[in-house]
Amino acid sequence: MNRKLYDKLIFDHSCPGRGGYDLPHRIYPDVKLPEDLLRTDTPALPEVDEPTVVRHYTNQSTNNFGVDTGFYPLGSCTMKYNPKINEALAANPAIAGLHPHQPADTVQGALQLYYMLQTMLSEIGGMGEFTLNPFAGAHGELTGLMVIHAYHDSRDDAARTKVIVPDSAHGTNPASAAVAGYEVVEVKSLPDGTVDLDDLRSKLDGTIAAVMLTNPNTVGMFERRIPEIAEAVHAAGALLYYDGANLNPMLGVARPGDMGFDVMHINLHKTFSTPHGGGGPGAGPVGVRKGLEEFLPNPRVVKTDDGRYDIITDSPSALGRISSWLGNYTVFIKAWAYILSLGANGVAKVGPLATLNANYVMHALRDLYLLPIEGPCKHEFVFDGLIDKSTGVTTLNIAKRLLDLGFHAPTIYFPLLFHESLMIEPTETESRETLDAFIAAMRRIAQEAAENPEIVKTAPHDTPARRPDDTEAALHPKVKFADL
Amino acid sequence: MIYYLPTHEYARIEDNIAYIGISKFAAQQLGNVVYVDMPEEGDDVTAGEEFGAIESVKAASDLYSPVSGAVIEINEHLIDNPRLVNEDPEANWIIKVEMNEPADLEKLLSPEAYAELCAKEQH
Amino acid sequence: MALHKYLPHTDDSVRQMLEACGVASLDELYADVPAELRLKGKYALPEALAESEIAYAFDSLMRRNLPLVCFAGAGAYDHYTPAAIPAMLSRSEFATAYTPYQPEISQGTLQYIFEYQSMMCSLTGLDVSNASMYDGATATAEAMIMAVNSARKRRRVLVSATLNPATAAVVNTYARYHRIAVEVIPQKDGVTDRAELEMMLGAGDVAGVIVQTPNYRGLLEDLSGWADLIHAAKALLIINTPAIALASVKSQGEWGADIAVGDAQSLGMPLNYGGPYLGYMCTTNALMRKMPGRIVGATTDELGQRVFVLTLQAREQHIRRQKATSNICSNQGIMTLHAAIYMSLMGADGLREVNRISANAAHYLASELQNTGKMKLSNPSKPYLNEFTMTMTDPYTTGQLLDALKQRGILGGVAIDDREVIIAVTEKRTPQEINEYIETVINL
Known part of the structure; x- marks a missing residue:
């Protein structure tokens, strides 16, 4: 990464009369449209030539940090390597030109790939069927909750107006429940971070539509009492939802369907190696156990008896439509290629190796960083800051100092169970040498905290941008070029 | 007289008028206030229900009304300078309400009871 | 032999790292997962393919698609992507x-x-x-x-x-x-x-x-x-x-x-x-x-x-x-x-040019299609940009139209029902493609 800030905006390069396009010449006569329906002003877009545009964005990219730049141990985000063959396939012009309204008989290959991925995810999740349509993990959660809503509606069970989420859950869980029209009830965590089953039982009644869990949970611990939890949830007539944010360590080990989950989503951009794209696009396929397939959203890809593929657009029991078409198609190509590259045996190695990497880092640092929950973690773990609190060095300071040392920071101040959460997820695509270098950096920061805390507290020192004034940004929002 | 809600709003009472804002304790917990979402003059508020929200950079909380009545004034200084809440939360009230249910006050916390609650929350 | 090209660990490094963690096997890291929940046997997934084989499998699948020249819109438009x-x-x-x-x-x-x-x-x-x-x-x-x-x-x-x-x-x-x-x-x-x-x-x-x-x-x-x-x-x-x-x-x-x-x-x-x-x-x-x-x-x-x-x-x-x-x-x-x-390269002028070229071509196509007598604009008094709706004249149906066009490698639009079809034209459509569309309708 370039250590010097490239601070120009594309608007700074604008010069009247320049342009970065050419268009074919056409001989058709000019059309006159009614003036009162036309735009009167000219949108203030930059006027720039192609070389300037390319140099501008190339320079911007050098002020960014990605998985390809360095180690990115961002907890719960599974920042694993994004294979290049996936990108090469997804850029195929044969896909680029396919309109979503092409009739099914002209897109049999595209539908077959969708169906293959759907089937492979069903096998990995232990589910009956998947829809790939949801655009993101949060969209998957929303879709999954709508499946649950449609299921209860189909039984005329209108009393179920609430969804239970653990107090350790990611904010998206309660937010998705609210968008799906549910009230949120929190269930407590025990000191080891797992769900308090007694508290859960006391809240399970005829008003509960679903319980949302991740397993392993947000502190990286496996909910070992999941069979009992599933039994209690089902006995109360509710459904159990699996947030796939933490699926990675379960690959090759256990399937959510076998744990008793009824509905789940998977983040293809986490577990299945599709790039995070600076925030998107991702994909959040949703799986359901056998018996719930009819509630999956339209449109739905099915295989016909004669071995062809078709699209159902108007299934009446479906929850409705959550996307215009079949979702973020090129993301599916990448996940499909990833699974084929690893194969049955390779996919099964992902979970244990991700877990090994997390435990290795945890063991190497636990003498300096406070480990609030004992026992082998899964793909990630949480430190509650440094053990030695006397230096006044916070988790935020540690995160910023890591930037100086060439690493992306872990997830910080989440989960909310601890004051100084530092959530580390190394993923299976990191070598021992990389992990050792990260461990050395974390140890160095602990030592600096003891010997020269100011250097940590005032970090970062060596990044293109330095600590920004967030308060000013929120107090006087400047959200476009014209505001500057 | 001043009364508090357990959600950290205060109501300072002068005759039939309640000046509603957030406590010093709440202002400290929240950090630099960057925005106060206020109702409009003439809106009705109900004791125990939301009337707005207050935001800092990294946190936000809903504002609950200690009393029922009609909003007769909002503190317009907070639109341009929300940080006044940090400077002196009790002088810089958020809304002024004409009460229509004086019995609401009986359910609120006294300054002593509220101080006890804050002491507990700090631990 | 490497584990897999995306997985850097060797058998040796796995062994040493397990030792550092104080456990004997990868399995021991999952001691808290009850046995009855553990995955039984292997995933029913394909065996691993080499990169060249994946590319081949993908190309084979894509050959089962029929690429069509796009006159469809209805929310997705075939504009050119600058390289x-x-x-x-x-x-x-x-x-x-x-x-x-x-x-x-x-x-x-x-x-x-x-x-x-x-x-x-x-x-x-x-x-x-x-x-x-x-x-x-x-x-x-x-x-x-x-x-x-x-x-x-x-x-x-x-x-x-x-x-x-x-x-x-x-x-x-x-x-x-x-x-x-x-x-x-x-x-x-x-x-x-x-x-x-x-x-x-x-x-x-x-x-x-x-x-x-x-x-x-x-x-x-x-x-x-x-x-x-x-x-x-x-x-x-x-x-x-x-x-x-x-x-x-x-x-x-x-x-x-x-x-x-x-x-x-x-x-x-x-x-x-x-x-x-x-x-x-x-x-x-x-x-x-x-x-x-x-x-x-x-x-x-x-x-x-x-x-x-x-x-x-x-x-x-x-x-x-x-x-x-x-x-x-x-x-x-x-x-x-x-x-x-895209907006940087095109600027306001470029965007307007794209709209102008697309709209002109759309209006030309609409008027030539009317001239065939086999279809007419559904709402002739209403202005449109580069997308318009036409109604088939009896006895022609949209099914017939779209099938005939598909035979010529054209996605002719999006049918609203048997009678009406929505057609979109972008700057990418060449005069040859537009003429092919018109000829197909003449020969219906």
Whole structure:
């Protein structure tokens, strides 16, 4: 990464009369449209030539940090390597030109790939069927909750107006429940971070539509009492939802369907190696156990008896439509290629190796960083800051100092169970040498905290941008070029 | 007289008028206030229900009304300078309400009871 | 022999690392997973393929598609993608980053999102843009929820009958579960019936009104006076327009809308069989803090440099949980970069040129198709840009038309029913392709 800030905006390069396009010449006569329906002003877009545009964005990219730049141990985000063959396939012009309204008989290959991925995810999740349509993990959660809503509606069970989420859950869980029209009830965590089953039982009644869990949970611990939890949830007539944010360590080990989950989503951009794209696009396929397939959203890809593929657009029991078409198609190509590259045996190695990497880092640092929950973690773990609190060095300071040392920071101040959460997820695509270098950096920061805390507290020192004034940004929002 | 809600709003009472804002304790917990979402003059508020929200950079909380009545004034200084809440939360009230249910006050916390609650929350 | 090319560990390093962790085997790390839950045997998945085999398998699948020359629109448009865009998008520093949580090392992402927001504000004529909508349909649904949240207790939303039915279906799904009452404003001669709108507003309790222009049939809606009517009823006006059209037709800001939404796919994004696309959403300063999704703002760092950060985060799920403005938790990073680069290369002139060339070709095709006597414009008195709806003359059907065109390698449009078809023309369609379309109809 370039250590010097490239601070120009594309608007700074604008010069009247320049342009970065050419268009074919056409001989058709000019059309006159009614003036009162036309735009009167000219949108203030930059006027720039192609070389300037390319140099501008190339320079911007050098002020960014990605998985390809360095180690990115961002907890719960599974920042694993994004294979290049996936990108090469997804850029195929044969896909680029396919309109979503092409009739099914002209897109049999595209539908077959969708169906293959759907089937492979069903096998990995232990589910009956998947829809790939949801655009993101949060969209998957929303879709999954709508499946649950449609299921209860189909039984005329209108009393179920609430969804239970653990107090350790990611904010998206309660937010998705609210968008799906549910009230949120929190269930407590025990000191080891797992769900308090007694508290859960006391809240399970005829008003509960679903319980949302991740397993392993947000502190990286496996909910070992999941069979009992599933039994209690089902006995109360509710459904159990699996947030796939933490699926990675379960690959090759256990399937959510076998744990008793009824509905789940998977983040293809986490577990299945599709790039995070600076925030998107991702994909959040949703799986359901056998018996719930009819509630999956339209449109739905099915295989016909004669071995062809078709699209159902108007299934009446479906929850409705959550996307215009079949979702973020090129993301599916990448996940499909990833699974084929690893194969049955390779996919099964992902979970244990991700877990090994997390435990290795945890063991190497636990003498300096406070480990609030004992026992082998899964793909990630949480430190509650440094053990030695006397230096006044916070988790935020540690995160910023890591930037100086060439690493992306872990997830910080989440989960909310601890004051100084530092959530580390190394993923299976990191070598021992990389992990050792990260461990050395974390140890160095602990030592600096003891010997020269100011250097940590005032970090970062060596990044293109330095600590920004967030308060000013929120107090006087400047959200476009014209505001500057 | 001043009364508090357990959600950290205060109501300072002068005759039939309640000046509603957030406590010093709440202002400290929240950090630099960057925005106060206020109702409009003439809106009705109900004791125990939301009337707005207050935001800092990294946190936000809903504002609950200690009393029922009609909003007769909002503190317009907070639109341009929300940080006044940090400077002196009790002088810089958020809304002024004409009460229509004086019995609401009986359910609120006294300054002593509220101080006890804050002491507990700090631990 | 390496484990796998994406997995760096050797058997030796696994052994040494297990030792460092004080366990004897990988299995021991899962001692807390009850035996009855453990995966039995192997996954029923294919065996691993080499990269060259995956490429072959993919090409074989893609050969089972029939590429068609695209005259279809209905929400997805076949505009040209300048080569500079995929070249920039494929830079790893952009593609393999995540949400810019650490602004000190994420200025690349933050800057392009700020540029994107600036351009969208300018196109829509509104004050603030987010960077987080998945597509035009979900952006419209989010706008509906935003209107209802702003209205506090009113929960009726009026939706024009001329809204794209796929968008309407998504809006209805969100409304069904979010308990919003959606009512359809009828159409008259292909556009929204204003008299009906007035009546429905009169009934009270309306939080928002959603209308699309150019509408599903490609027709330009005349929205003069709508904002006043709707604001008088204390409701919000939400206008959905495909992004590229905004360079030429009246913008949401000019119509007085409160929320602008739509799909930005028309900004040169590949069709990609339906995704990924990009939804956009802009609104007024007054509604800024009710808007869902990520917003980037400018500030200064401690050296006094102009830098960018995620801002106004108190609206979002990680702080507000169930009280957030939406459950959306990221920004559509790389797609907003696509939009920003497309708009940078094209500029306002380029966008208008694309619209002009497309509209001219569309009007030529429409008039030649009328001349065949086998189809006629469904709403001849209504203006359109580059998409129009035609009605088949008896005894011809849209099924027949689209089949005949498919035989010639053409996707002839999107059928509304047996009689009507929506046809879109972009700057990519050559005179040969357009003539082929016309000849096919002559020979029906």
